[in-house]
Amino acid sequence: MLQLRDVTHAYDGRPVLRGVTLDLAEHRIGVIGANGSGKSTLARTLNGLVVPDSGRVLVDGRDTRRHGREVRRRVGFVFADPAAQIVMPTVAEDVAIGLRGRGLDRAEIGARVDAVLRRHGLADHRDHPAHLLSGGQKQMLALASVLVTEPEVLVCDEPTTLLDLRNRRVIERTLRALPQQVVLLTHHLDALTGFDRVLVMDEGRVAFDGAPEDAIAHYTALMDAGAGAEGGPRT
Ligand code: ADP
Numbered sequence: 001m002l003q004l005r006d007v008t009h010a011y012d013g014r015p016v017l018r019g020v021t022l023d024l025a026e027h028r029i030g031v032i033g034a035n036g037s038g039k040s041t042l043a044r045t046l047n048g049l050v051v052p053d054s055g056r057v058l059v060d061g062r063d064t065r066r067h068g069r070e071v072r073r074r075v076g077f078v079f080a081d082p083a084a085q086i087v088m089p090t091v092a093e094d095v096a097i098g099l100r101g102r103g104l105d106r107a108e109i110g111a112r113v114d115a116v117l118r119r120h121g122l123a124d125h126r127d128h129p130a131h132l133l134s135g136g137q138k139q140m141l142a143l144a145s146v147l148v149t150e151p152e153v154l155v156c157d158e159p160t161t162l163l164d165l166r167n168r169r170v171i172e173r174t175l176r177a178l179p180q181q182v183v184l185l186t187h188h189l190d191a192l193t194g195f196d197r198v199l200v201m202d203e204g205r206v207a208f209d210g211a212p213e214d215a216i217a218h219y220t221a222l223m224d225a226g227a228g229a230e231g232g233p234r235t
Pocket of ligand 1: 033036037040042
């Protein structure tokens with residue numbers, strides 16, 4: 001269970017989260033909203049990558065402010081750009097790195113790495129240089145490297161933004177099939193079909209919280225209302 005209590009956050013004095021209170025218990029939760037509405041910052045508070053200026057974020061009752069390490073073991077995070085996550089030369093080494101410091105012996109680490117690579121279609125690339133993988137394979141590797149640590153929750157920050165439609169579908173299908181709770185930030189609204197709950201962020205607040213189709217309608221109306229008045233693109 002993820003709980004946010006009156007969470008605020010600012011960058012350089014500019015408020016980005018303005019008092020967000022949520023209990024997130026559903027299996028599939030989507031987060032949508034305009035660029036700059038605070039989605040990423042919200043997502044990052046869920047595993048302690050961002051600690052709020054005020055308010056609290058609790059993961060199974062543990063405050064991210066004081067229990068960052070434990071929280072990050074429970075809440076895995078996948079970024080939009082897999083290059084931000086791939087740190088080791090080969091595919092297998094990259095997956096294995098997440099298992100360091102857990103008291104597992106070499107054989108156990110090897111077995112877990114092989115199992116996750118098989119499950120996610122990367123077994124044939126085990127000893128290949130990670131940087132030579134295709135974009136879709138890199139994102140799958142980033143996902144596998146998080147899943148091998150067996151987090152209870154997976155927070156995915158636009159994991160399909162850089163992918164073509166085919167690879168996007170592969171990642172979306174993979175996320176749907178996971179036993180874990182998933183919090184998915186996305187601009188691909190069709191990815192949210194069947195989700196239990198979708199939040200719409202707007203200027204650092206949760207502007208809507210409900211079923212996917214209602215949330216998408218709210219978001220679309222919000223964007224249409226803003227489009228005429230604003231003019232050019234916003235950051
Ligand atoms: P979203 O994910 O909805 O695009 P973000 O949470 O990434 O929104 O960003 C909200 C605002 O905060 C944006 O205006 C962004 O430029 C700014 N911002 C995000 N991260 C940082 C940072 N590390 N330092 C300064 N400003 C940031």
